[in-house]
Amino acid sequence: KDGYTLPLTNVSWTVMGTSLAGDTLVPTEYKAVATYSKTFSSQVPTGYVSTARYKGNVTKTTADTATFTITYAGKLIENGMPPVLKAVTGMIAVLLLGCAIAMLLLYLKNRQGADVYNLIDKEYICIGRQNVNPKQPVIDLNEFEDLIQSNVFQFVLDKKTTKALFGRNISVTYKDMTVKHRVNEKKGEYRFELDLGGVLDAE
Known part of the structure; x- marks a missing residue:
């Protein structure tokens, strides 16, 4: 096989047919199987060595250290x-x-002036503060028009304003109505109330 001689290693016989010879059954046909074998060996590569060549320039950048000297004159x-x-x-x-x-x-x-309160739901609520000029003492409620919910107001003058307006009238203006009130106390804060009647109802 492939140029090699294989030695016979085994032969097996098998009876394939028989016939009677008198009273005896004898084989008339056989099948033989011959076995040939031989051991071969060969060398095959298990690894390869390759060589690579690289071309180019290799560079390396390094940071230099600089030292500065500062001289102060004066x-x-x-x-x-x-x-x-x-x-x-x-x-x-x-x-x-x-x-x-x-x-x-x-x-x-x-800071001289008055804190303005409006009666809302049976309670006086501060809706703002307004400066009062002692020369022409006027509180203009039109400044708080968006906050006013009733006709009843309460005003609290600070100590300095109270002292400056003692015995004088202060005007309270809202819409087309002007009401005057005389300041009757001289010391401490001064508190007074005004009911402007139907000013809101007339709108």
Whole structure:
């Protein structure tokens, strides 16, 4: 087989047919199976070695370290700020203090006025505050038109306004109606009520 001689290793016989010879059954046909075998060996590769060649340029970038030297020119201040700088700083501080005092005085001045209350669901509800000029004392309720729900109002003047308006009339204006009230107390907050009648009903 394929140029190789195979030796016979086994033969097996099988009876395929028989016949009677007198009173005896004898085989008349046989089948033979011959077995040939031989052991072969061969070498096959189990691995391969390959070689690769690369072409090109290989570069490497490194960060350099730079050292800088700073030289300060001038004269060292040993005894705090220079006199000129101290004077300027002092003036700025005085100006800031003056501005703060002026703002405080302006705030206190603007605080003069009246808190306005409206009777809503049987309870007085504060609907705002309005400044009152002692020279022309007027409370204009039209400013609170969107908040007003009844004809009855209560007004509370602060201490300074009460003192300034003692013995004088203050006018309360709403729509086309103006009602005057005389301030009868001089000390503390002053509280008074007004019923503007049918002003709301007339709308």
